[in-house]
Structures are given as structure tokens and as C-alpha cells.
Amino acid sequence: MVDVNQYQADRETAWCPGCGNFPLRTALADALAELDLKPEEVTMYTGIGQAAKMPHYIKVNGFNGLHGRSLPPALGMRVANPKMTVIVESGDGCSYGEGGNHILHNMRRNPDIIHLVHDNQIYGLTKGQASPTSVEELRTPVQTHGVNAEPLNPVQFAVGMKASFVARSSVGDREHLKEMIKEAKKHKGYALIDVFQPCVSFNKINTYQWYNKRVYKLEDHDPTDHAAAMKVAQEFGDKIPIGIIYREEKPTFRDRMPSLEDKALVERDVKVEDLKYLIDEFK
Amino acid sequence: MDFNIVIAGEAGQGLKTVEAMLTKTFSRHGYYLFSTKDYMSRVRGGHNFMQIRISDQKLEGPDEGIDLLLALNEESVEIHRAEMNEDGTILSEVESDKDEMVYIDAKGMAKEVNPRAVNTVFVGAAFKIMGLPTEQAKEAVKEHFAKKESVIDDNLELLKKGYQAVDQLYNLKDLGKKEDRMVIDGNSAVGLGALLGGLSYYTAYPMSPSTGILHYLAGKQEELGIVVEQSEDEIASINMALGGTYAGMRSMTGTSGGGLALMAEGIGLAGITETPIVVADVQRPGPATGLPTRTGQGDLLFAVNIAQDEFPLMVLAPKDQEDAVYQTFRALNLADKYQIPVIILSDQFIGDGSKTIPEIDTSEMKIERYLVDPAEVEGEYKRYKYTEDGISPRAYPGQLKDNIVLLDSDEHDEFAHIVEDGETRDKMVEKRNKKMEKLATEDLLEPEYTGPETADYILVGWGSTAGPLREGRKILSDEYQVGHLAFNDLWPLPTKTLEELAAGDAKLVFVENNAGAQFERLVRSETGIKADYNILKDNGRPFSGKEIYRRFKEEVSK
Numbered sequence: 001m002v003d004v005n006q007y008q009a010d011r012e013t014a015w016c017p018g019c020g021n022f023p024l025r026t027a028l029a030d031a032l033a034e035l036d037l038k039p040e041e042v043t044m045y046t047g048i049g050q051a052a053k054m055p056h057y058i059k060v061n062g063f064n065g066l067h068g069r070s071l072p073p074a075l076g077m078r079v080a081n082p083k084m085t086v087i088v089e090s091g092d093g094c095s096y097g098e099g100g101n102h103i104l105h106n107m108r109r110n111p112d113i114i115h116l117v118h119d120n121q122i123y124g125l126t127k128g129q130a131s132p133t134s135v136e137e138l139r140t141p142v143q144t145h146g147v148n149a150e151p152l153n154p155v156q157f158a159v160g161m162k163a164s165f166v167a168r169s170s171v172g173d174r175e176h177l178k179e180m181i182k183e184a185k186k187h188k189g190y191a192l193i194d195v196f197q198p199c200v201s202f203n204k205i206n207t208y209q210w211y212n213k214r215v216y217k218l219e220d221h222d223p224t225d226h227a228a229a230m231k232v233a234q235e236f237g238d239k240i241p242i243g244i245i246y247r248e249e250k251p252t253f254r255d256r257m258p259s260l261e262d263k264a265l266v267e268r269d270v271k272v273e274d275l276k277y278l279i280d281e282f283k
Numbered sequence: 284m285d286f287n288i289v290i291a292g293e294a295g296q297g298l299k300t301v302e303a304m305l306t307k308t309f310s311r312h313g314y315y316l317f318s319t320k321d322y323m324s325r326v327r328g329g330h331n332f333m334q335i336r337i338s339d340q341k342l343e344g345p346d347e348g349i350d351l352l353l354a355l356n357e358e359s360v361e362i363h364r365a366e367m368n369e370d371g372t373i374l375s376e377v378e379s380d381k382d383e384m385v386y387i388d389a390k391g392m393a394k395e396v397n398p399r400a401v402n403t404v405f406v407g408a409a410f411k412i413m414g415l416p417t418e419q420a421k422e423a424v425k426e427h428f429a430k431k432e433s434v435i436d437d438n439l440e441l442l443k444k445g446y447q448a449v450d451q452l453y454n455l456k457d458l459g460k461k462e463d464r465m466v467i468d469g470n471s472a473v474g475l476g477a478l479l480g481g482l483s484y485y486t487a488y489p490m491s492p493s494t495g496i497l498h499y500l501a502g503k504q505e506e507l508g509i510v511v512e513q514s515e516d517e518i519a520s521i522n523m524a525l526g527g528t529y530a531g532m533r534s535m536t537g538t539s540g541g542g543l544a545l546m547a548e549g550i551g552l553a554g555i556t557e558t559p560i561v562v563a564d565v566q567r568p569g570p571a572t573g574l575p576t577r578t579g580q581g582d583l584l585f586a587v588n589i590a591q592d593e594f595p596l597m598v599l600a601p602k603d604q605e606d607a608v609y610q611t612f613r614a615l616n617l618a619d620k621y622q623i624p625v626i627i628l629s630d631q632f633i634g635d636g637s638k639t640i641p642e643i644d645t646s647e648m649k650i651e652r653y654l655v656d657p658a659e660v661e662g663e664y665k666r667y668k669y670t671e672d673g674i675s676p677r678a679y680p681g682q683l684k685d686n687i688v689l690l691d692s693d694e695h696d697e698f699a700h701i702v703e704d705g706e707t708r709d710k711m712v713e714k715r716n717k718k719m720e721k722l723a724t725e726d727l728l729e730p731e732y733t734g735p736e737t738a739d740y741i742l743v744g745w746g747s748t749a750g751p752l753r754e755g756r757k758i759l760s761d762e763y764q765v766g767h768l769a770f771n772d773l774w775p776l777p778t779k780t781l782e783e784l785a786a787g788d789a790k791l792v793f794v795e796n797n798a799g800a801q802f803e804r805l806v807r808s809e810t811g812i813k814a815d816y817n818i819l820k821d822n823g824r825p826f827s828g829k830e831i832y833r834r835f836k837e838e839v840s841k
Contacts, residue, residue: 014701040687043680045526048692055689056700061680063529064691064701065522066552072519073526076484079510080530081681105515259505265483266531266679268508275479276645278503282465282475283310283642 004033008059015050020120020197023171028116029058030174031181032085042085045074047094050125051118051197054089068098071106071115078111078253080266085185086112092119092194096132096152107163107190111253114184115192117154120199121206128202138205154194159233159246162226165191166233166246170215172196172208176242183244189252196242211240218243284339286455287346288409291332291363292355294325297402301353302333304406304423306637309337310466311419313458317342317750319825320635324491324575330362339458342639343603343750345827350453351412353405360384372452374408385412385449392444397437407445413455417446463642469633470495472604473563475643476611477535478503481650484527484534485511486520488542491575492631493565496537517542521549525558529690531654531679533615537563540582541571543626547590550624554594556690557667557675557715559618559625561611566630568823577823578631580746580796584805586626587774595621595718598774600628600746602731605640607633610771612648617726619653621718622677628773630796632825633747657683665697666690669710673717723775730780734766740839741784743814744794745770745802747825752794754828759835770802776809790815792839794831797821 009029015021032042042060046052048067055062061084063073070090077086095103095117106113122138123129130143132152139146158166165187169177177195184191196211218241222228229246254260290301302318309316314337322331336346348368354360354375367373367383374385387408393401403424410417424438467475474496477485487497501511514520520536527534538546543564553560564586568579586598597617601607607629614625655676664686668675675697680688689699694711696702731749734741734756740763744752749769756767768784770777785791793803793814798821803814816839820826 038685040681040683040685043530053701056691059687061687062689062691062699063526064689064693064699065525065556066548066692069518069522069549072514072522073529075512075523076486076527076532076534077530077680079484080527080532080679084530084681101515102519105519257510259508260510263508265508265510266681268481268483268532270481270650272479272645272648272650275481275507276643278475278478279465279643279645282467282471283462 002033002036002038004029006039006059007032009057011057013057014053016201018200019050020171020199021050021054021118023174024118024177024195024197025054025058027171027174027177028181031178031185034178035182035185037085041083042087043077044087044089045070046088047090047099049091049094051089051091052094068094069102070094071099071102074113075106075109075111075253078113079257079260081264082254082262083264087114087116089116090118091124091131092117092121092133092154093123093131096154104161107158107161109253110164110189110250112188113190114181115190116181117192117194118197119154119194120197120203122199122203124199124202135205138203153233153236154192155245156233158192159226159229162248163192163246164189164248164250165244166229167191167193167244168242169193170196170211170242171198172211172215173242176217180244187247189250214238214240215242216240218245223247284455285346286337286350286453287348288335288337288351288353289332289349289363290335290353290355291330291359293327294323294329294331295327296355298331298333298355300427301402301406302335304420304427305335305409306466307423307426308419309335310464310639311422311460312415313461314338315340315342315639316466316637317344317639318637319345319632321824322576330358332359332363343753343828345825347827347829351409353409355402355405372412374405374412374449387445387448389445392448393441396440397434400434400438400441403438403441404445407442408449411446411449412452414451414453415455416457417442464639465642466637466639467604468495468635468637469604469607469629470565470635471499472607473537473611473627473629474499476608477561477615478507479608479645479648480612480615481533482535482615483509483532484524485536486514486523486527486534487537488514488517488520490539490542492567492634493537493539493563495634496563496565517545518549521546521560521562522552524560525549525553528558528560529679531682535561535563535615537565539565539567540569540573540585543582543586543589550596551590551592551594552692553624554590554596554715555692555694557622558690559622561614561618561625561627563611563627563629565634566628568821574823576631578796578825579821579823580628580630580748581801581821582628583745583773583797583801586628587805589626595623595715595722596774597621597623597625597722598628599625599772600770601633602746602749602769602771603640604633604636604638605643606771608643616651617722619651620726621722622674623718628746630747654678654682660686663698664688666699667695667697667711667714669697669714672721673714674721719775727775727777728772729777730768730770732766732768732780734760735764737787738764738766738789740765740792741789742767742792742794742831744768745773748794748796751826751828751831755826755831755835758828758832763840773805776805778810781806781812782810785812790839792816792818792835794818794826796825
């Protein structure tokens, strides 16, 4: 077990007091420490949003890139350095809205990545517009009469895509969240954890109380049973299950490149002399 | 001698195969060649043609007029008839009394052996007409069908049948294979330069006419142990490639104008995070979908101004296929040295065209990564440490013990943490701009000048117009004192040579494949120097040397 203080998970932040990101940060740091990982053994890729500021508020390698584009840069690490733990972290707008195309195709690729989505069902940093997961009743400066589209259920989408690990958690149960992160790390493949993380400033509907009334821990559920998982995935109303909803062991992005074996491409050290034979095919 | 062959037919008829076999064979007979592909945006039908120009002298561009037309379908005979040279020959399946027409019952002959190999009949006949022996052609056939041995014998038989079916009309001799030469198309050239440069990760989305780079590199994945990944869109392409660099691999992406448009924000990300990356733009006419399979030079100003706000960036345009190898290699080194994005502007003309070039000389080529030496990092690692030249020591995650590597797309301090204050912003902008100063003084290449010391006219071009302009200049030099200034590096703009020449009396004639005289506008905004004349072409086809001569006479020297 690594000393959790190495992660410096008490740094000053730009988050609002009471933000759901705080317990998320604590759960994350605790999980990484319990997994015996040192900060330099973890790389976090984020987009833009309050959630995406995480790599500044905890000590890990970080690529705080463009809005919606947290997944694409992460893929390269899987071939560059297979031993590095890769975490992609961003909000619901960044991951499911702007980043929609990338989440779809990376579920197909199944790289060994933990994807933590801070799902507060709103756009916080830009001050309160609806996100793909917002409930229909939510009124915002843009959605003045409520949201005019059905909310995305990311868990249902992921299970429908047969993403190899799909879980839901809540910052209201930090212990549960920590365990989900550890399970995601143990899983070889793409692991989505949609995390309820209330936005105390802008979302007056999906508050801590709102989640507490509905959230329940999944029991007696076989996550490897896809049909059962699809049923559970659709539950989103008076009762919302948290836990591992679907899990399947299948070839990862790396597994599908047998010529790579277990090479870390970052160690590839080639000289021009070794490569100049490539010229011969044009003679 | 100078002989121009055109192979024409419908898409799907196998023109590429004929062209590939002929190209290989002519090279092995010791000819210089220059080929261009003219094809439509479809997979079957329509009208496509390839031009192969061969000579015993070095070739720089395409020619006008056809000496030998291989018409694989009837329609091609009529389409190209007007371009035939006086002593030209049309080989086709059309029976005719006309002098230039040579008839061959290719389908009939092929039916008896292998109907799918009908084109090989044409190849065999073409060799007899030209007066070349078939030894090398036989080798080319064997190599081309190496993976499908069962058809080799069929093709060899049809090669012979075609040869025997016609008379010799010309006297092209075997010049003897030259060991120090090679033939390569521009897309493979970019790929080759990248591989020689140690490329480990290429992420791209298929887009004409850049897809050749993706295919070439993908074909080398397994043998080299590298990764070529097709991205889900071009926004993913650039972000994936940046992640590759961040992780410590030499990474690159490629596309055409429309894809470059999608990559814009990502290239800005490279700029502010100071992440080295090379982006190849194989240009075609736009905007939007434009002419997908044709050539142009219309992306210049877009590339130079690629993303919102300002950041250090390099844009260069290889002059031909040979240049494309060296410049791609160089781009990877410079991207690493200055931690900037480098955009390579190629185009369909050189991307899809093949040229005989001297064997690539790797003796001076050295891969330089410019990564930090971990021993030199003291205390907490500063990814954006302020330095004299603006370049901070670059590490990748996992490279430093007890230290992490952080990048951020927001404005940031030395530790990459998000800042908003004016003072740090000023310092960081200054730091990034300083890199451009160093690039301009240390590594920027002035354009290449060919011609008399005192010229009356100077043809000014960039990128792929170099070949046609070289040829055009030669033709013009019988009547005029004309020089040629060929730009490779475009941004930062090298201004020394230009300013010297502009100070003299020579008239500046800018030549480019776009309608808006983009390079002239760039030169004018950076130096105040104006063109005296602009020779522009924006219809998706390249210039030829003869065309330069004609347009000069029409538009300049009148």
C-alpha cells in the first residue's frame, strides 16, 4: 500500500464548496494508494470542465486536453507503455456530448483504460446548460421549457455496446466508489464508471437527496449475463442501481495486435541504418 | 528522347496494375520516368487515365501530347484523340483504317487463357510497339502477381501473345538498369521518410488523396512492430497522435484539406501544450468536398493560420517525391527540437504521381529526439520551464523517477497548472514565440534558386510546382533571362533570398495552383514584396513545363 499523501489530494481547487468532485478525488486517491500505485505510474487524460481539472488537483501524470477529446490521446499510452495505468476522466458533457464519437469507437477497441465520468447531469463550468444526461424537467437558460430530448442513459448505451466493463457509482457512497475504481483497474479492458456527482451550484434537481432516495446497491446480479445486464441498465427512475452492471473478458486493443507482443513502443530505439532497407522496394 | 504514354479506361479496369507494371519495367530498362494519375471519385466506370513520361534525361514534370495511347476501352480513343502527337499511336480494340490506330483483339486473346488478364495483352503489345524486349516486363509480371502464383503463367502467356500480335513502330532501347535510382510516389515517399525517422504511431482517417500514406504505413506495421490505427474521425486522428507523442513515441497523422479543417483545434493544442507533431496535408481542390481526387495548392493560408490565436508552427512543402522523403524525416526532427506542430503540404500531383529519383542517401540522416536527460531534472519537474531559447526540457510520463509529467490546454505556468493572470500569460506567449526566432535563424531553409545571376524574370513557386517550373524555365531560357525560385519552407517565411532578388530589376512571376495567389499574399503581408505577374491554375490539374512556357508568353512577356 502506497502512502496516499503522495497523491497530494488536498490541493487547492477551483471547485465550489460542497462540489461532488471532492469526495470523488478522495475516493480516487484512496483507490490508487490501495492498488499500490505510485503517482508516476498513473496517467490521467481529461477534457475540459470542472471534472477535467482533476490532474491539477491530485499528483499524477496528466494530459488536460480539449473538450470532448479525453479518450483519443489515452489510446497511445496502451501501445507506448503497457505498464502505465491509464485513467480517462471528464464530465458527462465532455464524455457523452462533445466526445460521443470517441466513446462509441473506443468501446469497440476495448483498450485497457478506466473511464471515470463525473455525471452531474448538467454543464457546470459553463453555468448551467443541459447535458446529454439531464432529466427532462430541468429548466436552464437554454432549455427554458425543460429539455427537449430524451436523456441519454450512459449505462444502457454502454451495455448495449457490450462495453467490457460497465459500472455506476455515486460520490454519496465513497467506499463504494473506491471499490468500483479498484474493480475497474483489475479488469483488463475498457471500464466505464458513470459516477453521480451532484453539482451544488446549478443542478437543483439531482441533488444529494435526490440520489440518496433512488440509489441502491445491486445485489444478486450476474454482471456476465448480458440479458440481465440490459434489464438492469434500463432502470433509471425511482430506483437507480449502482454497482457492476456488465462485465465481459474479451480481447483488448493491444491483444488484437499480436505483432506487438508485450513491447513498450516508448522503448523502441531505432537507427536509420536499421531501416534503410525499406528503400529497396522502390528500386 | 522523350516519350509519353497514356493508359486510359474506366475505373475498375485495372489501370493501376498496368501502370505499376509499366513503371517498374521502364525503370529497370534504365529510363527516367514521371507519371501522373488522373482519376475520378468513383470505383467503377467513368474515365480515368495515367500518364507515364519516359526519357533518357532527368524528368521533372508531365508532358503534353501523347505518343502511345493504350485505350483499354473504346471511349478513351475519342477522349484522347486530339492530344495525339503527329507520329503517335493508339492501341485499342477498335478496328480502323486511320494511320495512328493499331488494333488488338485483347479480349479475344484473353478469353482463351484468362479473361481477367486482358490488360496484360496490352502491356505485351505496347512493348513490341515501342521496340523494347520483354525480359523485364516478365519479371514485373512475376513480382506483381507473386501472391497469386496461379495467374502468373496466364499473364506471361498473354504478355507473349500481345507482343506477337503487333508490329514494332518505335525504337526505344534498353538503357541498362541504373543501380543508383529508384521510383516512388509522393505518398509512399512521405511514409518512407517517416519510417526512416523512427515513426512508431500513425493515426489517420482515410481521405483522398492522402490515403496512400495510411496504406503504405499500415503495410509495414507488422514487420517493424509499429502501430497504424485508423481513427474514427479526424478530430480523433490529431488527438490520438498527440497522445502518442505525449506518451513518448514518434507520432504523426495525415489527411487532406477537409480533414485538416477538423484537426484545427488539435493543432492549436499541440501549439499551446508544446507537443511535437507532424501533420501531412495532401492537398486537393476545395472547399468542402471540392474535387476529391485532383490536385491543388489551396490550403496554404489555411495551414499557416490553422487555429485560433497564435502559436509557434512550421509549414513546409516538399518540391517533389525525393524531397518528400527528406522533408518528412526533417519535419519529425524539427517538431521534436522545437516542440511544435509541423504541417507538410503535399498534393495529389506528387502524392499519386511517381518519379525516378536518385537513391535516397541516408548517410546524413540522424534521428534526434531532443528528450530530457532525466539526470538533469532537479526537484519538481517543470514541463514549461522558462529558458533562454524558449524550449523547455521535454519528458514523457514514466520517464522520470518520482516525478510526473503534466500538460494543459489552458494557459499555464511552468508546472503546467492553469493560470489566468496577465503576467504569466505574457511570459508564456513570449516563451513560445521565442522558439520561432530560433527556428528562423538556425533551421529555416532559404528557397532554392536556379538560373542566371541577373535575370529579367524570376518564376517564384512553392512545393510541387518546382518540377514543372524547372522544365518551363529551361524552355524559356532559350528566349529570356529567367530564373526560378523554389520555396520549400513556407512558415516561418524565409525572406533573405526573396528580398535580395526583389531589390534587383527582375520581374517576379508567382506561379501557383490556386485561384487566390495565396503565396503571393503571404509574401506581401510578411515583406511588402508584390508579384509583377501571377500565373494561377485552380482546375485540379497540375502545370506542365510547356504550359508554363505558353502562359508566360501569353501573360507575361507580351
